[in-house]
Amino acid sequence: MDVRAVVLIGGAKGDVPGAQERIGGVPFAYLDVLGLPIVERVQRRLQGFGVSCISFISDSPCDSGPFAHAIEFAPTIPHVHAEGEQLWQTAEETFVKYAEGGADLIFALRIGPYVEVDYEALVQHHLDHHCAVTMAVDSDKEPLDLFVLSASARTDAAALFKNRMQRMRRECAPFYVTGYFNRLETTADLRRLAVDGLLAKNAIRPEGAEIKPGIWVGTGARIHRKARVIAPAFIGAHAKVRAAALITRGTVIEHYGDVDCGTVVENSSVLPFTRVGAGLDVMHSVVGFRRLAHLRQNVEVEIADQKIVGMVPLTPLSRLAGSTAALFAFLPMQIYRGLTASSQRTSAAECPESLEQAHIVLDAPVVEVPATGAETSEFPSHLAVARRYGDK
Amino acid sequence: MPEKMNLKQARKFLKEVEPFLISDRPQVVFDMSQVRHIDAAGVDVLLRCMRETMKHDGDLKLASLSPQAAVVLELTRAGRLFEIYETSTAAAKSFSCFLPNAIKHVYAQPLDGLLQMPSDSDQSGGAGLAA
Numbered sequence: 272m273d274v275r276a277v278v279l280i281g282g283a284k285g286d287v288p289g290a291q292e293r294i295g296g297v298p299f300a301y302l303d304v305l306g307l308p309i310v311e312r313v314q315r316r317l318q319g320f321g322v323s324c325i326s327f328i329s330d331s332p333c334d335s336g337p338f339a340h341a342i343e344f345a346p347t348i349p350h351v352h353a354e355g356e357q358l359w360q361t362a363e364e365t366f367v368k369y370a371e372g373g374a375d376l377i378f379a380l381r382i383g384p385y386v387e388v389d390y391e392a393l394v395q396h397h398l399d400h401h402c403a404v405t406m407a408v409d410s411d412k413e414p415l416d417l418f419v420l421s422a423s424a425r426t427d428a429a430a431l432f433k434n435r436m437q438r439m440r441r442e443c444a445p446f447y448v449t450g451y452f453n454r455l456e457t458t459a460d461l462r463r464l465a466v467d468g469l470l471a472k473n474a475i476r477p478e479g480a481e482i483k484p485g486i487w488v489g490t491g492a493r494i495h496r497k498a499r500v501i502a503p504a505f506i507g508a509h510a511k512v513r514a515a516a517l518i519t520r521g522t523v524i525e526h527y528g529d530v531d532c533g534t535v536v537e538n539s540s541v542l543p544f545t546r547v548g549a550g551l552d553v554m555h556s557v558v559g560f561r562r563l564a565h566l567r568q569n570v571e572v573e574i575a576d577q578k579i580v581g582m583v584p585l586t587p588l589s590r591l592a593g594s595t596a597a598l599f600a601f602l603p604m605q606i607y608r609g610l611t612a613s614s615q616r617t618s619a620a621e622c623p624e625s626l627e628q629a630h631i632v633l634d635a636p637v638v639e640v641p642a643t644g645a646e647t648s649e650f651p652s653h654l655a656v657a658r659r660y661g662d663k
Numbered sequence: 664m665p666e667k668m669n670l671k672q673a674r675k676f677l678k679e680v681e682p683f684l685i686s687d688r689p690q691v692v693f694d695m696s697q698v699r700h701i702d703a704a705g706v707d708v709l710l711r712c713m714r715e716t717m718k719h720d721g722d723l724k725l726a727s728l729s730p731q732a733a734v735v736l737e738l739t740r741a742g743r744l745f746e747i748y749e750t751s752t753a754a755a756k757s758f759s760c761f762l763p764n765a766i767k768h769v770y771a772q773p774l775d776g777l778l779q780m781p782s783d784s785d786q787s788g789g790a791g792l793a794a
Contacts, residue, residue, distance in 0.1 A: 550739075550740065551739060551740070552738060552740050553738060554737070565730075565734045565737075568730050568733060570731065570734060572731045573700070575669070575700065575702060576669075576703050578703045579702065579703060579735070579738065
């Protein structure tokens, strides 16, 4: 049986507040989760079930600024860019193309939700019920934006895509998904997906070697010997964890992520090519594309300051240039700082008056203090000034 | 406080509030409800303000933090250095709760819009500050 798939990325309903399915303009589908983008995981899963041909249709422009950082992952995935209504029209056209190309069944799914469905069982259910379209639903009968269509049911397919996968032309027996699913509507869902992967609650496995129980490290990742990583955690390929950093409580650092010295990353996800500055506390957050989504406060903040959250250069050449420049600039910078830095002390330190007075026993001052001419302060330095509270 | 607390705005803000910070025992509350963007320079200015007030035996408290400000303060570990209140009124009242009973009677009247409580040494005309 020839089974093909049309995968839509984007096209969210937009009627649920905060359910934007993207961060910094980048759809969650393109973001890495434990070392591999969600689209690639979906593709592998479909191919694993024998789907011969897959088309990805996205409503996100591939040439926009922050998005460019996320598209390096899988050059093998064919992409079609179509915005707004065009997205659904393109999906319909692709369906027709597949039907004319000899497909028997066609999966139509949207990411959107991440669903681990047994595709064989879904196909069997579709064939058993002799439906034109079968919809996958969760236990509450809520749709999961996953459909199986018979190639002959072109009118049903047209109606489905015209209604943005919200309504079918004919009601059919739904297929109840018993496996793992994540709606991936908010950044909290994205974080949940990564944590579930670390805890082996879903089929997502970290792309890396397990160096200690519960700690996975991707190829080329560098962890400073003074940094601390507490399981479960994932450090992606070519990521850097610098000295005195602490990575804990299910933290995920995706490829080319960079955690600077002394920073604590707790229960958070650092997205690809994201640099987290030194001495910070990143907690319960998803950080990336110069944004920070705080999951507890349910707020997404844009951070323009490169010292706090920045981007690692995308191309290897620019990364190399940056590293070389930093290396050669280090010594001159230190010399310049040493020459130009002002001393913290603005005037000569004053000795306490008691030292200047003649000692009872020695009949001479304890310390001879040269006359500086500096003004004496209001209080002698040895007198502690306590702050008054209430009647104390 | 201004909506943006970047380097330029933060410097401007510091210049504006500096006279209040160097007064005798300043008791200052910053209402941060309007702050939408705050960066390292903004946090640095807050810390400088705090240092100045502490030097003069006063205190600086923050109130009505916007979610953005709260996130950045938590991120930069600066949040734990300040006393943070839900409202400016609550922050202003917190200054008076340690006053001796005799003085409390004088200053227990509601002070609408006045965010700085006169300190006990400023009984003969302490300046108020609404930042």
